Amino acid sequence: MATKASRSAARLMMAPAVVLLLGWMLVPLIMTLWFSFRTYLPLRGGDQGWTGFDNYIRFVSSSAFWPAIQTTLLIVLGVLVITVCLGILLAILLDQPMWGQGVVRILVIAPFFVMPTVSALVWKNMFMDPVNGLLAHLWRFFGAEPVSWLSDASLQSIIMIVSWQWLPFATLILLTAIQSLDSEQLEAAEMDGAPVLKRFFYIILPHLSRAITIVILIQTIFLLAIFAEIFVTTGGAFGTRTLSYLIFQRVLESQNVGLGSAGGVYAIILANIVAIFLMRIVGKNLDT
Protein backbone atom coordinates (compact mmCIF):
# COMPACT_ATOMS: atom_id res chain seq x y z
CA MET A 1 0.00 0.00 0.00
CA ALA A 2 2.76 2.38 -0.86
CA THR A 3 1.39 4.60 -3.57
CA LYS A 4 -1.73 6.75 -3.71
CA ALA A 5 -3.05 4.74 -6.62
CA SER A 6 -2.71 1.41 -4.84
CA ARG A 7 -4.31 2.85 -1.71
CA SER A 8 -7.39 4.07 -3.54
CA ALA A 9 -7.57 0.82 -5.48
CA ALA A 10 -7.52 -1.05 -2.17
CA ARG A 11 -10.35 1.13 -0.83
CA LEU A 12 -12.37 0.51 -3.95
CA MET A 13 -11.96 -3.22 -3.62
CA MET A 14 -12.82 -3.24 0.05
CA ALA A 15 -15.90 -1.08 -0.46
CA PRO A 16 -18.41 -3.85 -1.34
CA ALA A 17 -17.52 -5.82 1.77
CA VAL A 18 -17.68 -2.78 4.00
CA VAL A 19 -21.00 -1.60 2.59
CA LEU A 20 -22.51 -5.08 2.84
CA LEU A 21 -21.33 -5.54 6.41
CA LEU A 22 -22.48 -2.11 7.51
CA GLY A 23 -25.85 -2.61 5.87
CA TRP A 24 -26.24 -6.03 7.41
CA MET A 25 -25.54 -4.61 10.84
CA LEU A 26 -26.95 -1.12 10.74
CA VAL A 27 -30.29 -1.71 9.01
CA PRO A 28 -31.65 -4.21 11.56
CA LEU A 29 -30.21 -2.19 14.44
CA ILE A 30 -31.86 1.04 13.29
CA MET A 31 -35.11 -0.75 12.53
CA THR A 32 -35.11 -2.26 16.01
CA LEU A 33 -34.56 1.14 17.55
CA TRP A 34 -37.29 2.65 15.34
CA PHE A 35 -39.90 0.01 16.19
CA SER A 36 -39.07 0.11 19.88
CA PHE A 37 -40.51 3.62 20.09
CA ARG A 38 -43.72 2.79 18.23
CA THR A 39 -46.87 0.85 18.96
CA TYR A 40 -46.76 -1.77 16.25
CA LEU A 41 -49.24 -4.66 16.45
CA PRO A 42 -49.24 -6.41 13.04
CA LEU A 43 -52.51 -8.32 13.56
CA ARG A 44 -54.27 -5.65 15.63
CA GLY A 45 -54.14 -2.48 13.59
CA GLY A 46 -50.50 -2.37 12.45
CA ASP A 47 -48.28 0.63 13.08
CA GLN A 48 -50.13 3.02 15.40
CA GLY A 49 -47.56 5.75 15.83
CA TRP A 50 -45.16 6.95 18.52
CA THR A 51 -45.39 5.91 22.13
CA GLY A 52 -42.18 7.27 23.56
CA PHE A 53 -40.60 5.04 26.22
CA ASP A 54 -43.81 3.14 26.88
CA ASN A 55 -42.51 -0.12 25.39
CA TYR A 56 -39.34 0.06 27.45
CA ILE A 57 -41.24 0.57 30.69
CA ARG A 58 -43.74 -2.21 29.91
CA PHE A 59 -41.02 -4.68 29.00
CA VAL A 60 -39.14 -4.20 32.27
CA SER A 61 -42.21 -4.06 34.50
CA SER A 62 -43.54 -7.32 33.07
CA SER A 63 -43.45 -10.15 35.61
CA ALA A 64 -41.52 -12.28 33.09
CA PHE A 65 -38.56 -9.90 32.78
CA TRP A 66 -36.46 -10.54 35.88
CA PRO A 67 -36.93 -14.32 35.83
CA ALA A 68 -35.82 -14.25 32.18
CA ILE A 69 -32.65 -12.34 33.08
CA GLN A 70 -32.00 -14.77 35.91
CA THR A 71 -32.49 -17.77 33.61
CA THR A 72 -30.19 -16.29 30.99
CA LEU A 73 -27.41 -15.70 33.50
CA LEU A 74 -27.88 -19.13 35.09
CA ILE A 75 -27.57 -20.88 31.73
CA VAL A 76 -24.52 -18.81 30.71
CA LEU A 77 -22.82 -19.36 34.06
CA GLY A 78 -23.66 -23.04 34.26
CA VAL A 79 -22.42 -23.77 30.76
CA LEU A 80 -19.25 -21.74 31.34
CA VAL A 81 -18.40 -23.60 34.54
CA ILE A 82 -19.01 -27.01 32.99
CA THR A 83 -17.22 -26.38 29.69
CA VAL A 84 -14.19 -24.72 31.26
CA CYS A 85 -13.71 -27.33 34.00
CA LEU A 86 -14.34 -30.36 31.80
CA GLY A 87 -12.51 -28.66 28.94
CA ILE A 88 -9.34 -28.37 31.02
CA LEU A 89 -9.56 -31.99 32.12
CA LEU A 90 -10.25 -33.22 28.59
CA ALA A 91 -7.45 -31.08 27.18
CA ILE A 92 -4.98 -32.58 29.65
CA LEU A 93 -6.23 -36.05 28.79
CA LEU A 94 -5.95 -35.48 25.04
CA ASP A 95 -2.48 -34.04 25.48
CA GLN A 96 -1.21 -37.40 26.77
CA PRO A 97 0.39 -39.52 24.09
CA MET A 98 -1.97 -42.34 23.21
CA TRP A 99 -2.90 -44.70 20.41
CA GLY A 100 -5.28 -43.23 17.85
CA GLN A 101 -4.75 -39.67 18.99
CA GLY A 102 -5.82 -38.11 15.69
CA VAL A 103 -9.10 -40.01 15.50
CA VAL A 104 -9.94 -39.31 19.13
CA ARG A 105 -9.33 -35.61 18.66
CA ILE A 106 -11.65 -35.46 15.64
CA LEU A 107 -14.32 -37.35 17.59
CA VAL A 108 -14.03 -34.87 20.42
CA ILE A 109 -14.60 -31.94 18.07
CA ALA A 110 -17.57 -33.63 16.39
CA PRO A 111 -20.41 -32.22 18.57
CA PHE A 112 -19.40 -28.74 17.50
CA PHE A 113 -20.32 -29.56 13.91
CA VAL A 114 -23.88 -30.61 14.80
CA MET A 115 -26.46 -27.87 14.35
CA PRO A 116 -27.94 -26.63 17.65
CA THR A 117 -31.46 -27.53 16.58
CA VAL A 118 -30.43 -31.04 15.61
CA SER A 119 -28.41 -31.72 18.72
CA ALA A 120 -31.18 -30.43 20.96
CA LEU A 121 -33.70 -32.68 19.19
CA VAL A 122 -31.37 -35.65 19.47
CA TRP A 123 -30.96 -35.03 23.17
CA LYS A 124 -34.67 -34.48 23.69
CA ASN A 125 -35.86 -37.58 21.82
CA MET A 126 -33.02 -40.04 22.15
CA PHE A 127 -31.68 -39.36 25.63
CA MET A 128 -34.15 -37.41 27.71
CA ASP A 129 -37.46 -38.88 26.64
CA PRO A 130 -39.00 -40.19 29.88
CA VAL A 131 -40.41 -43.31 28.16
CA ASN A 132 -38.10 -44.27 25.30
CA GLY A 133 -34.96 -42.26 26.06
CA LEU A 134 -31.63 -43.94 26.70
CA LEU A 135 -31.38 -42.25 30.08
CA ALA A 136 -34.83 -43.57 31.03
CA HIS A 137 -33.70 -47.10 30.11
CA LEU A 138 -30.56 -46.61 32.18
CA TRP A 139 -32.58 -45.44 35.17
CA ARG A 140 -34.96 -48.37 34.86
CA PHE A 141 -32.03 -50.77 34.54
CA PHE A 142 -30.95 -49.69 38.00
CA GLY A 143 -34.52 -49.89 39.22
CA ALA A 144 -35.04 -46.16 39.53
CA GLU A 145 -37.97 -44.11 38.38
CA PRO A 146 -37.09 -42.40 35.04
CA VAL A 147 -36.69 -38.63 35.30
CA SER A 148 -38.78 -36.52 32.99
CA TRP A 149 -35.80 -34.32 32.29
CA LEU A 150 -37.23 -31.46 30.34
CA SER A 151 -40.09 -30.77 32.72
CA ASP A 152 -38.66 -31.66 36.15
CA ALA A 153 -35.08 -30.56 35.62
CA SER A 154 -35.58 -28.31 32.65
CA LEU A 155 -32.88 -25.71 33.31
CA GLN A 156 -30.29 -28.36 34.16
CA SER A 157 -31.21 -30.29 31.00
CA ILE A 158 -30.73 -27.26 28.80
CA ILE A 159 -27.43 -26.45 30.48
CA MET A 160 -26.38 -30.05 29.82
CA ILE A 161 -27.34 -29.91 26.12
CA VAL A 162 -25.63 -26.58 25.53
CA SER A 163 -22.54 -27.67 27.47
CA TRP A 164 -22.28 -30.74 25.27
CA GLN A 165 -22.28 -28.48 22.24
CA TRP A 166 -19.68 -26.06 23.53
CA LEU A 167 -17.34 -28.47 25.29
CA PRO A 168 -15.41 -29.26 22.06
CA PHE A 169 -14.73 -25.59 21.48
CA ALA A 170 -13.36 -25.09 24.99
CA THR A 171 -11.38 -28.33 24.81
CA LEU A 172 -9.80 -27.42 21.50
CA ILE A 173 -8.63 -23.97 22.56
CA LEU A 174 -7.35 -25.24 25.91
CA LEU A 175 -5.61 -28.17 24.24
CA THR A 176 -3.63 -25.89 21.95
CA ALA A 177 -2.77 -23.76 24.96
CA ILE A 178 -1.52 -26.77 26.91
CA GLN A 179 0.54 -27.89 23.94
CA SER A 180 2.28 -24.54 23.87
CA LEU A 181 3.53 -24.98 27.45
CA ASP A 182 7.30 -25.39 27.54
CA SER A 183 7.94 -28.90 28.85
CA GLU A 184 11.14 -27.69 30.53
CA GLN A 185 8.99 -25.58 32.85
CA LEU A 186 7.18 -28.68 34.04
CA GLU A 187 10.46 -30.51 34.43
CA ALA A 188 11.90 -27.59 36.38
CA ALA A 189 8.86 -27.65 38.66
CA GLU A 190 9.24 -31.39 39.06
CA MET A 191 12.86 -30.94 40.14
CA ASP A 192 11.79 -28.10 42.43
CA GLY A 193 9.71 -30.61 44.31
CA ALA A 194 6.21 -29.88 43.05
CA PRO A 195 4.05 -33.00 42.85
CA VAL A 196 1.50 -33.50 40.06
CA LEU A 197 -1.35 -31.49 41.59
CA LYS A 198 0.87 -28.57 42.55
CA ARG A 199 2.38 -28.57 39.06
CA PHE A 200 -1.16 -28.26 37.75
CA PHE A 201 -2.12 -25.37 40.01
CA TYR A 202 1.15 -23.46 39.94
CA ILE A 203 2.30 -23.99 36.34
CA ILE A 204 -0.39 -25.36 34.02
CA LEU A 205 -3.37 -23.36 35.28
CA PRO A 206 -1.62 -19.96 35.20
CA HIS A 207 -0.35 -20.83 31.73
CA LEU A 208 -3.94 -21.54 30.66
CA SER A 209 -5.41 -18.37 32.17
CA ARG A 210 -5.24 -16.49 28.90
CA ALA A 211 -6.92 -19.26 26.92
CA ILE A 212 -9.58 -19.61 29.64
CA THR A 213 -10.48 -15.93 29.44
CA ILE A 214 -10.77 -16.18 25.68
CA VAL A 215 -13.03 -19.21 25.98
CA ILE A 216 -15.20 -17.39 28.52
CA LEU A 217 -15.42 -14.26 26.40
CA ILE A 218 -16.36 -15.96 23.15
CA GLN A 219 -18.77 -18.41 24.76
CA THR A 220 -20.54 -15.71 26.75
CA ILE A 221 -21.26 -13.73 23.60
CA PHE A 222 -22.82 -16.77 21.93
CA LEU A 223 -24.55 -18.16 25.01
CA LEU A 224 -26.39 -14.92 25.75
CA ALA A 225 -28.28 -15.51 22.51
CA ILE A 226 -29.08 -19.24 22.65
CA PHE A 227 -32.48 -19.87 21.25
CA ALA A 228 -32.82 -23.02 19.15
CA GLU A 229 -32.11 -25.38 22.05
CA ILE A 230 -34.96 -23.86 24.07
CA PHE A 231 -37.32 -23.57 21.15
CA VAL A 232 -37.20 -27.26 20.22
CA THR A 233 -37.11 -28.67 23.75
CA THR A 234 -39.21 -26.83 26.34
CA GLY A 235 -40.52 -23.98 24.23
CA GLY A 236 -39.72 -21.60 27.03
CA ALA A 237 -41.81 -23.44 29.59
CA PHE A 238 -40.71 -24.75 33.02
CA GLY A 239 -38.55 -21.74 33.83
CA THR A 240 -36.36 -21.89 30.76
CA ARG A 241 -37.44 -18.60 29.26
CA THR A 242 -34.32 -16.58 28.58
CA LEU A 243 -34.20 -12.96 27.55
CA SER A 244 -33.88 -13.79 23.86
CA TYR A 245 -36.75 -16.25 24.13
CA LEU A 246 -38.89 -13.66 25.88
CA ILE A 247 -38.24 -11.21 23.03
CA PHE A 248 -39.22 -13.91 20.53
CA GLN A 249 -42.48 -14.52 22.41
CA ARG A 250 -43.31 -10.83 22.59
CA VAL A 251 -42.80 -10.36 18.86
CA LEU A 252 -44.23 -13.56 17.43
CA GLU A 253 -46.60 -14.99 20.01
CA SER A 254 -48.04 -11.73 21.34
CA GLN A 255 -47.61 -10.08 17.94
CA ASN A 256 -46.20 -6.95 19.58
CA VAL A 257 -43.23 -5.78 17.52
CA GLY A 258 -42.74 -2.57 19.48
CA LEU A 259 -42.50 -4.33 22.84
CA GLY A 260 -40.18 -7.00 21.44
CA SER A 261 -37.93 -4.40 19.88
CA ALA A 262 -37.58 -2.63 23.21
CA GLY A 263 -36.56 -6.00 24.68
CA GLY A 264 -34.03 -6.34 21.87
CA VAL A 265 -32.48 -3.04 22.84
CA TYR A 266 -32.23 -4.26 26.43
CA ALA A 267 -30.51 -7.40 25.16
CA ILE A 268 -28.00 -5.27 23.26
CA ILE A 269 -27.29 -3.27 26.41
CA LEU A 270 -26.92 -6.41 28.54
CA ALA A 271 -24.55 -8.00 26.02
CA ASN A 272 -22.47 -4.84 25.94
CA ILE A 273 -22.25 -4.59 29.71
CA VAL A 274 -21.05 -8.18 29.87
CA ALA A 275 -18.65 -7.62 26.97
CA ILE A 276 -17.08 -4.50 28.48
CA PHE A 277 -16.80 -6.24 31.82
CA LEU A 278 -15.11 -9.25 30.23
CA MET A 279 -12.88 -7.17 27.96
CA ARG A 280 -11.42 -5.51 31.04
CA ILE A 281 -10.57 -8.85 32.61
CA VAL A 282 -9.20 -10.17 29.35
CA GLY A 283 -7.23 -6.99 28.79
CA LYS A 284 -5.65 -7.38 32.21
CA ASN A 285 -4.86 -11.01 31.48
CA LEU A 286 -3.51 -10.40 28.01
CA ASP A 287 -1.22 -7.64 29.25
CA THR A 288 1.40 -9.76 30.90
Add this chain to the structure above:
Amino acid sequence: MGQITLKQVTKSFGDVQVIPPLDLTIEDGEFTVFVGPSGCGKSTLLRLIAGLEDITTGHIEIDGKDATNVVPAKRGLAMVFQSYALYPHMSVRKNIAFPLKMAGMDQAEINKRIEGAAAVLNLTDYLDRRPGQLSGGQRQRVAIGRAIVREPAAFLFDEPLSNLDAALRVGMRLEISELHKRLETTMIYVTHDQVEAMTMADKIVVLRAGHIEQVGSPLELYHKPRNEFVAGFIGSPKMNIFGGAEAKKYGGVKAGIRPEHIDVSMTEGTWKGKVGVAEHLGSDTFIHVHGTGLDEMMTVRITGDISVRHGDTIYLTPQLDQMHKFDAQGLRID
Protein backbone atom coordinates in the same frame (compact mmCIF):
# COMPACT_ATOMS: atom_id res chain seq x y z
CA MET B 1 28.20 -33.54 49.91
CA GLY B 2 27.53 -34.61 46.38
CA GLN B 3 29.30 -37.63 45.07
CA ILE B 4 27.54 -39.18 42.10
CA THR B 5 28.32 -42.64 40.81
CA LEU B 6 26.93 -44.24 37.68
CA LYS B 7 27.24 -48.02 37.50
CA GLN B 8 26.63 -49.79 34.20
CA VAL B 9 23.96 -47.27 33.31
CA THR B 10 22.21 -47.75 29.97
CA LYS B 11 19.36 -45.92 28.29
CA SER B 12 17.27 -47.07 25.36
CA PHE B 13 14.45 -45.29 23.60
CA GLY B 14 12.49 -48.17 22.12
CA ASP B 15 14.99 -50.34 20.28
CA VAL B 16 17.62 -47.64 20.04
CA GLN B 17 20.26 -47.74 22.73
CA VAL B 18 21.48 -44.17 23.14
CA ILE B 19 23.68 -44.84 26.18
CA PRO B 20 25.58 -48.14 26.13
CA PRO B 21 26.74 -49.44 29.55
CA LEU B 22 28.56 -46.58 31.18
CA ASP B 23 30.52 -46.19 34.43
CA LEU B 24 31.42 -42.82 35.83
CA THR B 25 32.22 -41.31 39.20
CA ILE B 26 31.87 -37.62 39.91
CA GLU B 27 33.67 -36.64 43.09
CA ASP B 28 32.22 -34.30 45.71
CA GLY B 29 32.86 -30.66 44.90
CA GLU B 30 34.11 -31.35 41.43
CA PHE B 31 33.19 -29.27 38.38
CA THR B 32 32.57 -31.89 35.73
CA VAL B 33 31.81 -31.01 32.14
CA PHE B 34 30.13 -33.40 29.70
CA VAL B 35 31.22 -32.40 26.24
CA GLY B 36 30.66 -33.89 22.82
CA PRO B 37 29.14 -33.19 19.44
CA SER B 38 25.37 -32.71 19.34
CA GLY B 39 23.43 -35.94 19.62
CA CYS B 40 26.16 -37.71 21.59
CA GLY B 41 23.88 -38.35 24.55
CA LYS B 42 25.32 -35.81 26.95
CA SER B 43 22.00 -34.15 27.72
CA THR B 44 20.33 -37.55 28.07
CA LEU B 45 23.00 -38.54 30.55
CA LEU B 46 22.35 -35.39 32.57
CA ARG B 47 18.61 -36.04 32.53
CA LEU B 48 19.24 -39.59 33.74
CA ILE B 49 21.20 -38.21 36.67
CA ALA B 50 18.44 -35.65 37.34
CA GLY B 51 15.79 -38.36 37.22
CA LEU B 52 13.83 -36.73 34.43
CA GLU B 53 14.39 -39.87 32.36
CA ASP B 54 14.25 -43.41 33.74
CA ILE B 55 17.40 -45.42 33.22
CA THR B 56 16.92 -48.70 31.38
CA THR B 57 19.43 -50.76 33.35
CA GLY B 58 22.14 -50.02 35.90
CA HIS B 59 22.36 -47.94 39.06
CA ILE B 60 22.86 -44.34 40.04
CA GLU B 61 24.22 -43.59 43.49
CA ILE B 62 24.23 -40.18 45.09
CA ASP B 63 26.42 -39.92 48.19
CA GLY B 64 26.69 -43.69 48.28
CA LYS B 65 22.92 -44.20 48.46
CA ASP B 66 21.07 -45.85 45.61
CA ALA B 67 19.01 -43.19 43.84
CA THR B 68 18.02 -45.18 40.77
CA ASN B 69 14.30 -45.10 41.54
CA VAL B 70 14.19 -41.93 43.62
CA VAL B 71 11.95 -39.19 42.19
CA PRO B 72 13.76 -36.08 40.87
CA ALA B 73 12.63 -33.84 43.71
CA LYS B 74 14.09 -36.16 46.34
CA ARG B 75 17.53 -36.51 44.79
CA GLY B 76 18.71 -33.19 46.16
CA LEU B 77 19.86 -32.00 42.77
CA ALA B 78 19.08 -28.64 41.18
CA MET B 79 19.01 -28.11 37.46
CA VAL B 80 19.49 -25.06 35.25
CA PHE B 81 17.81 -25.58 31.89
CA GLN B 82 18.85 -24.42 28.45
CA SER B 83 15.67 -22.36 28.08
CA TYR B 84 16.02 -21.27 31.76
CA ALA B 85 12.48 -22.64 32.31
CA LEU B 86 11.48 -19.70 34.50
CA TYR B 87 7.82 -19.50 35.46
CA PRO B 88 6.63 -16.55 33.35
CA HIS B 89 3.63 -15.64 35.52
CA MET B 90 5.65 -15.34 38.72
CA SER B 91 7.93 -12.51 39.79
CA VAL B 92 11.65 -13.18 40.14
CA ARG B 93 11.17 -13.43 43.90
CA LYS B 94 8.43 -16.04 43.55
CA ASN B 95 10.45 -17.95 40.98
CA ILE B 96 13.36 -18.24 43.35
CA ALA B 97 11.08 -19.00 46.27
CA PHE B 98 9.20 -21.75 44.42
CA PRO B 99 11.37 -24.74 45.40
CA LEU B 100 11.49 -23.54 49.02
CA LYS B 101 7.73 -23.06 49.13
CA MET B 102 7.27 -26.57 47.71
CA ALA B 103 9.55 -27.87 50.46
CA GLY B 104 7.27 -26.19 53.02
CA MET B 105 9.93 -23.91 54.44
CA ASP B 106 8.76 -21.04 56.66
CA GLN B 107 8.50 -17.57 55.14
CA ALA B 108 11.25 -15.94 57.23
CA GLU B 109 13.81 -18.51 56.14
CA ILE B 110 12.63 -18.24 52.53
CA ASN B 111 13.09 -14.46 52.57
CA LYS B 112 16.54 -14.81 54.09
CA ARG B 113 17.65 -17.22 51.40
CA ILE B 114 16.19 -15.12 48.58
CA GLU B 115 18.02 -12.03 49.84
CA GLY B 116 21.22 -14.05 50.06
CA ALA B 117 20.90 -15.46 46.55
CA ALA B 118 19.88 -12.10 45.09
CA ALA B 119 22.93 -10.44 46.64
CA VAL B 120 25.25 -13.09 45.26
CA LEU B 121 23.76 -12.87 41.78
CA ASN B 122 23.17 -9.10 41.59
CA LEU B 123 19.43 -9.54 41.34
CA THR B 124 18.34 -7.44 44.32
CA ASP B 125 16.90 -4.66 42.11
CA TYR B 126 14.96 -7.07 39.93
CA LEU B 127 13.18 -9.20 42.52
CA ASP B 128 9.73 -7.83 41.75
CA ARG B 129 9.98 -8.03 37.98
CA ARG B 130 8.61 -10.77 35.79
CA PRO B 131 11.05 -12.94 33.80
CA GLY B 132 9.68 -11.39 30.59
CA GLN B 133 11.07 -8.02 31.64
CA LEU B 134 14.62 -9.29 32.10
CA SER B 135 17.51 -9.65 29.68
CA GLY B 136 18.94 -13.04 28.75
CA GLY B 137 21.80 -12.80 31.22
CA GLN B 138 19.49 -11.77 34.05
CA ARG B 139 17.12 -14.65 33.33
CA GLN B 140 20.10 -16.95 33.44
CA ARG B 141 20.98 -15.60 36.88
CA VAL B 142 17.42 -16.08 38.12
CA ALA B 143 17.57 -19.69 36.97
CA ILE B 144 20.83 -20.12 38.86
CA GLY B 145 19.31 -18.35 41.87
CA ARG B 146 16.41 -20.76 41.88
CA ALA B 147 18.95 -23.57 41.94
CA ILE B 148 21.24 -22.25 44.67
CA VAL B 149 18.56 -21.40 47.26
CA ARG B 150 17.81 -25.10 47.55
CA GLU B 151 21.38 -25.73 48.67
CA PRO B 152 21.47 -28.90 46.56
CA ALA B 153 23.98 -31.72 46.70
CA ALA B 154 24.88 -30.97 43.11
CA PHE B 155 24.02 -28.54 40.34
CA LEU B 156 23.18 -29.76 36.87
CA PHE B 157 23.59 -27.32 34.00
CA ASP B 158 22.12 -28.21 30.60
CA GLU B 159 23.86 -26.00 28.02
CA PRO B 160 22.96 -22.92 30.07
CA LEU B 161 24.90 -20.41 27.99
CA SER B 162 23.89 -21.43 24.50
CA ASN B 163 21.12 -18.83 24.30
CA LEU B 164 23.37 -15.90 25.22
CA ASP B 165 25.42 -13.72 22.89
CA ALA B 166 29.17 -14.21 22.73
CA ALA B 167 30.20 -11.39 25.07
CA LEU B 168 27.65 -12.32 27.72
CA ARG B 169 28.64 -15.95 27.46
CA VAL B 170 32.22 -15.16 28.46
CA GLY B 171 30.93 -13.14 31.42
CA MET B 172 28.51 -15.80 32.63
CA ARG B 173 31.22 -18.43 32.20
CA LEU B 174 33.32 -16.55 34.71
CA GLU B 175 30.40 -16.03 37.06
CA ILE B 176 29.56 -19.72 37.12
CA SER B 177 33.22 -20.60 37.71
CA GLU B 178 33.37 -18.12 40.57
CA LEU B 179 30.14 -19.48 42.00
CA HIS B 180 31.68 -22.93 42.00
CA LYS B 181 34.78 -21.71 43.80
CA ARG B 182 32.63 -20.05 46.44
CA LEU B 183 30.05 -22.78 46.98
CA GLU B 184 32.39 -25.72 46.43
CA THR B 185 29.39 -27.81 45.44
CA THR B 186 29.49 -30.55 42.84
CA MET B 187 28.52 -29.21 39.44
CA ILE B 188 27.80 -31.13 36.27
CA TYR B 189 27.77 -29.02 33.18
CA VAL B 190 26.73 -30.10 29.69
CA THR B 191 28.00 -28.24 26.67
CA HIS B 192 28.99 -28.79 23.06
CA ASP B 193 31.43 -25.90 23.26
CA GLN B 194 34.92 -27.20 23.99
CA VAL B 195 36.08 -23.70 25.01
CA GLU B 196 33.53 -23.71 27.87
CA ALA B 197 34.68 -27.19 28.79
CA MET B 198 38.38 -26.26 28.81
CA THR B 199 37.95 -23.04 30.79
CA MET B 200 35.54 -24.20 33.47
CA ALA B 201 36.08 -27.85 34.16
CA ASP B 202 38.02 -29.68 36.84
CA LYS B 203 37.20 -32.81 34.92
CA ILE B 204 36.05 -33.21 31.34
CA VAL B 205 34.07 -36.20 30.13
CA VAL B 206 34.24 -36.45 26.34
CA LEU B 207 31.29 -38.36 24.91
CA ARG B 208 30.60 -39.74 21.47
CA ALA B 209 27.46 -41.71 20.62
CA GLY B 210 26.88 -42.40 24.32
CA HIS B 211 30.41 -43.77 24.83
CA ILE B 212 32.87 -42.10 27.13
CA GLU B 213 35.89 -41.40 24.94
CA GLN B 214 38.07 -39.96 27.67
CA VAL B 215 37.83 -38.59 31.19
CA GLY B 216 40.46 -36.22 32.48
CA SER B 217 41.52 -32.70 33.40
CA PRO B 218 41.43 -30.13 30.59
CA LEU B 219 45.19 -30.10 30.15
CA GLU B 220 45.42 -33.88 30.26
CA LEU B 221 42.99 -34.00 27.35
CA TYR B 222 44.90 -31.32 25.51
CA HIS B 223 48.33 -32.86 25.92
CA LYS B 224 47.48 -36.54 25.93
CA PRO B 225 44.27 -37.19 23.99
CA ARG B 226 43.55 -40.88 24.28
CA ASN B 227 42.40 -41.25 20.69
CA GLU B 228 41.95 -39.45 17.42
CA PHE B 229 38.42 -38.28 18.22
CA VAL B 230 39.40 -36.50 21.43
CA ALA B 231 42.46 -35.05 19.71
CA GLY B 232 40.26 -33.55 17.01
CA PHE B 233 37.54 -32.38 19.39
CA ILE B 234 39.59 -30.65 22.07
CA GLY B 235 41.55 -27.61 21.05
CA SER B 236 40.72 -24.63 18.87
CA PRO B 237 41.49 -24.37 16.03
CA LYS B 238 41.31 -28.12 15.46
CA MET B 239 44.35 -30.34 15.42
CA ASN B 240 45.72 -31.16 11.96
CA ILE B 241 45.49 -34.92 11.55
CA PHE B 242 47.01 -36.72 8.58
CA GLY B 243 47.80 -40.28 7.51
CA GLY B 244 49.85 -41.96 4.81
CA ALA B 245 53.59 -42.12 4.35
CA GLU B 246 54.22 -38.84 6.15
CA ALA B 247 52.49 -40.17 9.29
CA LYS B 248 54.47 -43.40 9.10
CA LYS B 249 57.63 -41.33 9.19
CA TYR B 250 56.66 -40.13 12.66
CA GLY B 251 55.76 -43.65 13.82
CA GLY B 252 51.96 -43.91 13.53
CA VAL B 253 49.20 -44.86 11.14
CA LYS B 254 47.95 -41.35 11.66
CA ALA B 255 49.68 -38.36 13.12
CA GLY B 256 48.42 -35.07 14.44
CA ILE B 257 49.93 -31.70 15.19
CA ARG B 258 48.14 -28.73 16.76
CA PRO B 259 48.12 -25.46 14.80
CA GLU B 260 50.05 -23.74 17.59
CA HIS B 261 52.86 -26.30 17.40
CA ILE B 262 53.90 -25.58 13.82
CA ASP B 263 56.68 -23.13 13.00
CA VAL B 264 56.41 -21.09 9.86
CA SER B 265 59.04 -19.87 7.46
CA MET B 266 58.89 -18.27 4.06
CA THR B 267 62.14 -19.88 2.91
CA GLU B 268 62.62 -23.35 4.29
CA GLY B 269 60.90 -26.10 6.32
CA THR B 270 59.60 -29.66 6.35
CA TRP B 271 56.38 -29.12 4.43
CA LYS B 272 55.76 -26.74 1.57
CA GLY B 273 52.34 -25.32 0.76
CA LYS B 274 50.35 -22.36 -0.46
CA VAL B 275 48.54 -19.88 1.73
CA GLY B 276 44.78 -19.99 1.45
CA VAL B 277 42.86 -17.78 3.84
CA ALA B 278 44.64 -15.93 6.62
CA GLU B 279 42.47 -14.96 9.60
CA HIS B 280 43.93 -12.00 11.45
CA LEU B 281 42.69 -11.76 15.02
CA GLY B 282 45.26 -9.20 16.10
CA SER B 283 46.73 -11.29 18.88
CA ASP B 284 46.96 -14.35 16.65
CA THR B 285 46.89 -15.19 12.99
CA PHE B 286 45.38 -18.41 11.71
CA ILE B 287 46.76 -19.39 8.32
CA HIS B 288 45.10 -22.08 6.23
CA VAL B 289 47.69 -23.80 4.10
CA HIS B 290 46.78 -25.90 1.06
CA GLY B 291 48.70 -28.30 -1.12
CA THR B 292 51.04 -29.72 1.51
CA GLY B 293 50.12 -33.23 0.40
CA LEU B 294 49.14 -34.17 3.97
CA ASP B 295 45.66 -33.07 4.85
CA GLU B 296 43.25 -31.18 2.61
CA MET B 297 44.10 -28.11 4.59
CA MET B 298 46.56 -27.45 7.38
CA THR B 299 45.85 -24.77 9.96
CA VAL B 300 48.70 -22.88 11.54
CA ARG B 301 48.49 -20.54 14.46
CA ILE B 302 51.03 -17.77 14.78
CA THR B 303 51.22 -15.44 17.74
CA GLY B 304 51.06 -11.84 16.69
CA ASP B 305 50.70 -10.61 13.16
CA ILE B 306 52.36 -11.85 10.01
CA SER B 307 51.95 -10.45 6.53
CA VAL B 308 51.15 -13.25 4.10
CA ARG B 309 49.02 -13.03 1.03
CA HIS B 310 46.73 -15.49 -0.63
CA GLY B 311 48.77 -17.80 -2.87
CA ASP B 312 52.12 -17.16 -1.19
CA THR B 313 54.40 -20.17 -0.82
CA ILE B 314 54.97 -21.06 2.80
CA TYR B 315 57.04 -23.65 4.67
CA LEU B 316 55.83 -25.43 7.79
CA THR B 317 57.92 -27.22 10.40
CA PRO B 318 56.22 -29.25 13.17
CA GLN B 319 57.60 -29.22 16.70
CA LEU B 320 58.47 -32.90 16.93
CA ASP B 321 57.93 -33.25 20.70
CA GLN B 322 54.35 -32.03 20.29
CA MET B 323 53.45 -34.56 17.62
CA HIS B 324 50.58 -36.97 18.44
CA LYS B 325 50.64 -40.46 16.94
CA PHE B 326 47.70 -42.83 16.55
CA ASP B 327 47.48 -46.50 15.58
CA ALA B 328 45.10 -48.16 13.13
CA GLN B 329 42.26 -48.12 15.72
CA GLY B 330 42.78 -44.42 16.26
CA LEU B 331 44.31 -44.99 19.73
CA ARG B 332 47.20 -42.94 20.98
CA ILE B 333 50.78 -44.31 20.70
CA ASP B 334 53.23 -43.00 23.30
